[in-house]
């Protein structure tokens with residue numbers, strides 16, 4: 001099901017710290033499937049649960065912009081390490097459709113941990129675009145938008 005994307009940057013749900021997922025219920029699994037569908041349709045390369053009105057620590061991301069892209073779903077993601085090296089690149093946000101792309105500086109490599117929809121712990125080493133997407137989505141879980149950067 002395509003979900004409605006919150007596009008008011010003053011909406012409290014986009015501005016608060018999202019809650020940890022305590023139990024991966026059928027509703028959470030369905031939310032993830034719906035978030036993936038919504039991201040694909042938008043189209044976008046990442047989506048965080050607060051953007052679809054759920055204050056929960058859940059993100060989905062595409063691993064690249066091409067047709068070989070895979071989709072990553074992470075529950076309670078935590079960035080464990082960030083590279084010292086940073087890079088500037090343009091970012092947009094599905095919740096800020098009126099905002100033009102902004103140049104955002106972020107670490108180029110990260111290590112992130114979280115749970116997959118089956119409840120297994122996953123560790124991902126990401127760099128480049130994927131590292132950027134994950135950091136952008138984790139920011140959403142902490143109520144941070146690119147206009148704040």
Ligand SMILES: [Zn+2]
Pocket residue numbers: 092093094095136140
């Ligand atoms: Zn965003």
